[in-house]
Amino acid sequence: MPTATPSALAREVIGPCPRNSPPLARAEAETLLAQVPNWTLSPDGTVLLRDFTLPDFAGAYALVERIAALAEAADHHPDIAFGWGYVRLSLQTHAIGGLHRNDFIMAARIETLPH
Numbered sequence: 473m474p475t476a477t478p479s480a481l482a483r484e485v486i487g488p489c490p491r492n493s494p495p496l497a498r499a500e501a502e503t504l505l506a507q508v509p510n511w512t513l514s515p516d517g518t519v520l521l522r523d524f525t526l527p528d529f530a531g532a533y534a535l536v537e538r539i540a541a542l543a544e545a546a547d548h549h550p551d552i553a554f555g556w557g558y559v560r561l562s563l564q565t566h567a568i569g570g571l572h573r574n575d576f577i578m579a580a581r582i583e584t585l586p587h
């Protein structure tokens with residue numbers, strides 16, 4: 473269960489997102505998606521998605537705890553669903569109802585967690 477070295481994207485600062493910022497256009501989101509290859513875009517291009525498979529419920533719960541701690545530290549929070557053997561994440565910047573660079577930074581940070 474090695475911890476990945478943070479990518480350049482993961483080391484960027486998650487800054488404030490003014491409510492009038494335009495969400496990323498689909499083409500911009502797809503360019504950033506190349507830097508978080510385990511993630512996908514929702515069909516409408518407004519949400520970043522990631523599924524993890526874990527060995528059991530305890531493994532899923534432990535990963536949720538690590539993600540929650542990271543999210544609190546960054547003040548940027550994915551929606552999380554989990555159960556026996558899985559964790560499902562959705563990331564969006566609620567303030568703008570779409571994707572911001574912050575979502576991709578958070579996704580890249582989540583990739584550094586052991587799982």
Ligand SMILES: C[C@H](O)[C@H](O)[C@H]1CNC2=NC(N)=NC(=O)C2=N1
Binds near residue numbers: 563566
């Ligand atoms: C006040 C606080 O900084 C904001 O509500 C933050 C908290 N976490 C957040 N998380 C996400 N995913 N989107 C947001 O817009 C958001 N806003």
